[in-house]
Amino acid sequence: MERDNINGAPGISDLSNLSKEELLDALRFKEAEIKALEHNIKYEMERENKLENKLNKEHELVGILKERLVEERENELHLVGTIESELGDKYIKEHELVGVLKGRLEEEQESGLKLVEAIEGKMEDEIEELEQVIVEGGLDDTPSSKMRKRTFRAIGVVIVFMTTVMLLANILLPTFQIERNSMVPTLNEGETIVFVTLSKIIHRDIVAFHHGNDILVKRVIGVGGDWVDIAEDGSLLLNGTLFEEPYIKVHGGEYDMKFPLQVPDKHFFVVGDNRLVSIDSRHKEIGFVNVEDVIGGALLRVWPFKTIGFIS
Numbered sequence: 001m002e003r004d005n006i007n008g009a010p011g012i013s014d015l016s017n018l019s020k021e022e023l024l025d026a027l028r029f030k031e032a033e034i035k036a037l038e039h040n041i042k043y044e045m046e047r048e049n050k051l052e053n054k055l056n057k058e059h060e061l062v063g064i065l066k067e068r069l070v071e072e073r074e075n076e077l078h079l080v081g082t083i084e085s086e087l088g089d090k091y092i093k094e095h096e097l098v099g100v101l102k103g104r105l106e107e108e109q110e111s112g113l114k115l116v117e118a119i120e121g122k123m124e125d126e127i128e129e130l131e132q133v134i135v136e137g138g139l140d141d142t143p144s145s146k147m148r149k150r151t152f153r154a155i156g157v158v159i160v161f162m163t164t165v166m167l168l169a170n171i172l173l174p175t176f177q178i179e180r181n182s183m184v185p186t187l188n189e190g191e192t193i194v195f196v197t198l199s200k201i202i203h204r205d206i207v208a209f210h211h212g213n214d215i216l217v218k219r220v221i222g223v224g225g226d227w228v229d230i231a232e233d234g235s236l237l238l239n240g241t242l243f244e245e246p247y248i249k250v251h252g253g254e255y256d257m258k259f260p261l262q263v264p265d266k267h268f269f270v271v272g273d274n275r276l277v278s279i280d281s282r283h284k285e286i287g288f289v290n291v292e293d294v295i296g297g298a299l300l301r302v303w304p305f306k307t308i309g310f311i312s
Contacts, residue, residue, distance in 0.1 A: 174296050176208060176215060177303075182272035182279070183217055186247055186311070192303035193217070193311065195296035201268065203238070204245075206298035206311060209270075209289050217298070218280050218289075222269035229260035230282070234275065247273055255282035266291045 018026065174195040178187050186206070187193060195208050205220045221236055221243060222228045229237040234252030236243040237260075253275040263269045267288040272278025280286050298311045 173299075174208065175302070176217070178217065182274050182277060183219070184274040185249065186219075186273045187217065187298070187301075190304075191301055191307060193298050194300040194302055196299045198294075198297040201291070201294065201297065203243075207268070207270065207289075208295040208298070210293040210295065211286065211289075215295065216286075218270035218272050218278070220268050220270055221281075222263040224263050224265040224267055226263045226269065227260050228263065228269050230255065236271070245273075248275065251275055253278065253282070256284050257282050257287075264288055268294070 269281045271280040
C-alpha cells in the first residue's frame with residue numbers, strides 16, 4: 001500500500017483501497033497531527049504574547065527612565081540657575097560693601113585732612129597773635145615770654161604729632177567711628193577707633209566685623225569649642241565658670257538664643273559691654289561670628305583728642 005511522504009500517512013489515492021479499520025487508523029493519525037499542530041501554534045502564540053508583554057514593559061521602563069532623566073535635567077538646570085543667582089547676589093553685595101567701605105574711608109580721610117588744615121590754620125593764627133602780643137609788649141627777652149614760647153611750641157608739637165598719627169591711622173589701618181552705644185562705657189558713640197589685624201583672637205578682645213552691609217564692634221567672649229551659658233542674674237558663664245568682666249556695669253538684657261550653647265570651630269561668640277541694649281550673639285539676628293568676617297581688633301582711640309590712648 002502506498003503512503004504519503006509525510007509521517008508515513010496513507011496517500012489520498014489509496015484511501016479507496018483501505019479497509020474500514022485502516023481508514024479509522026488514518027483518521028486518528030491525522031487528528032493526532034492536527035492536535036500536535038494546534039499545540040505548537042498555541043505555544044508559539046503564548047510565546048509571542050509573552051515577548052510582546054516583555055517588549056511593552058521594556059518600552060514603559062524606557063519611558064519612565066526618559067521622564068526621570070528629563071526631571072533630573074530640569075532640577076540640575078534649576079540648581080545651576082539658583083547657584084548662579086546666589087553667586088550673583090553675593091558678588092553684588094560684596095561690591096556694594098566694598099563701595100560703602102571705600103566711601104567711609106574717603107570721608108574719614110577727607111575729614112582728617114580738613115581737621116589738619118583747621119588745626120594748622122588755628123595754630124598759625126594763635127602764633128601770629130602771640131608774636132604780636134610779645135612784640136607790642138616788649139616781652140621778647142623776658143623769662144616769661146620765653147616760657148610762653150616754649151610751652152606753646154610744645155603744645156603745637158603734640159597737636160601736630162597726634163594729628164599726624166590720626167591721619168596715618170586713617171590711611172594705613174582700618175579706622176571706624178563708633179555709631180552706637182552698645183559698647184559703653186568702654187567705647188562711646190562718636191569716638192574714632194583704629195583696628196589692627198590680629199594673628200590670634202582671644203577672650204575679651206574687642207573686634208570689628210562685617211554683618212551684612214554693617215560693621216559692628218563687640219567683645220569676644222567665646223572662641224571655637226567653648227561652651228557659653230547665661231546665669232540667672234544675666235552674667236556670662238564660660239565652660240561652666242563665671243566669666244570675670246570688671247568693665248561691665250550692669251549684667252542682663254534680653255536674648256532669644258537657647259543656652260547653654262557651644263561655639264562652632266572658626267567662629268566667635270561676641271557681646272556688647274552695654275548688655276541692656278546690645279544686640280549680639282545672644283540674639284539669632286547676629287548669632288556666631290565667622291572668623292572670615294572679622295576685620296581686626298581695637299587698638300587705639302584717636303578721637304576726641306582728650307581720649308586719645310590705647311584700648312585695653
